[in-house]
Amino acid sequence: MLAGTETRHGRTVRWAFTARPGGQSVAPYASANVATHVGDDPSVVRANRTALEAAFDAGPIAWMGPVHGVEAQVLTAPTAIVPNVDAIATTQVRLPLATLAADCVPLLLTAGDLVVAAHVGWRGLADGMTSSLTRLLGERGIDPASALVLLGPAICGACYGIPRERAEQIATACPEAIVQATSGDPGADIRRGLAHEWRARGAEVRLVGPCTAESPEHFSHRRDGVTGRQAGVIAWID
Template identity: 40%
Template sequence: MGGVIELAPGFHAGFTERAARNQAYGVGDAAALVDANRAEAAARFGFGAERIAWMNQVHGADVAVVAGPGLAGSVDAMVSTSPDVVLAALAADCLPLVAAAPAAGVIAAAHSGRAGTAAGVATAMVRSMAALGAAPDGIVVALGPAICGSCYEVPSAMRDEVAAAVPEAASLTRWGSTGVDMRAAVAAQLRAAGVGQVIDDARCTLEDPELFSHRRDAPTGRMAGYVWRA
């Protein structure tokens, strides 16, 4: 499991790996087993699993304002000012983001897949943090592992659709076909939104056997990105 990332004093984040086992329902594991995996990951990061807020991720750009743990609804980003809640985003090739604005006491998490990247979920997350009092230049975002632009092969029409919204998304794979670079696209969206600092875990989920990859291993588990206040 990945280590704890200090986004700012008192604001922490972390991304699980395959060693922490599957963190998601709906991909083949019994619910009780997923609950146990989540509890173990939470304990290793240093918080209780009962504090976690989750999303029913739908590859969109809607954002929920979260006051407490549990299911936040069918959204792909969450923001909170609660000092007790932990926000989680699941992924296994898509890009998980976690963020903190320490001066405003705001945390956020988002899931940015191909469709969500085109829809601007990262931008929507920053906008929602700002609505809670966060200055964009005071926001720190950590990008988790995701499939890289050199591995994420898609048809040219699909690549062009995402690139029409975010030009930085257009890529060529290492074998010369059209691809999408979600990490480059989201980084560009965050820069345009005025985010002050981006921490990047640039590991490719398809290439790294320590990470879950839907494209490589489907059906497969999901990793989680967590963000919390100490």
């Protein structure tokens, strides 16, 4: 697990990106799978989630059910499951927000009085997740230039070859995300694209963790097909 704390406006934000080791799931989900929608034993996933909650130590985690959209939902009270949304946010203390991924980008953000967790794949990038989150900040009078954006373990462009038509679709929104893949095809580097978009808004961006497809310590859907998901988690501590 890669984890840290940040001090923002005299308050503390805790964040973490999980990895494969240390859980109870067996192959092909071994071992710390925290996703319920991938075919793993639900009771084992529950145990893995409980262990993560204990380790993160900030209260019950709110889990989203991503649909590759760009909508964001603000939570005002603890909620176990937030279905059909790819970004959740809160101002509440000790209300940890989790995003799931296995090649897509787990994005954690803090700005003003908000913490945000989001799931961003090529579709979310192309459809404007960055604009959606910028709008969320703007509605609350928060300057995106004040944001800290943590982009967790995700597949790199060299490993993520895509068809040319899809590359063109992504490039229309974010040309910086298109690179050359080792397969010879165009490659989509979603993390690179997001980093560019947030830096262009003046935000501080950190890339945290390796390429998932190159890391045996991480779940990679592209590499393994049926597999688990890792999480990004963020919360206000005080």
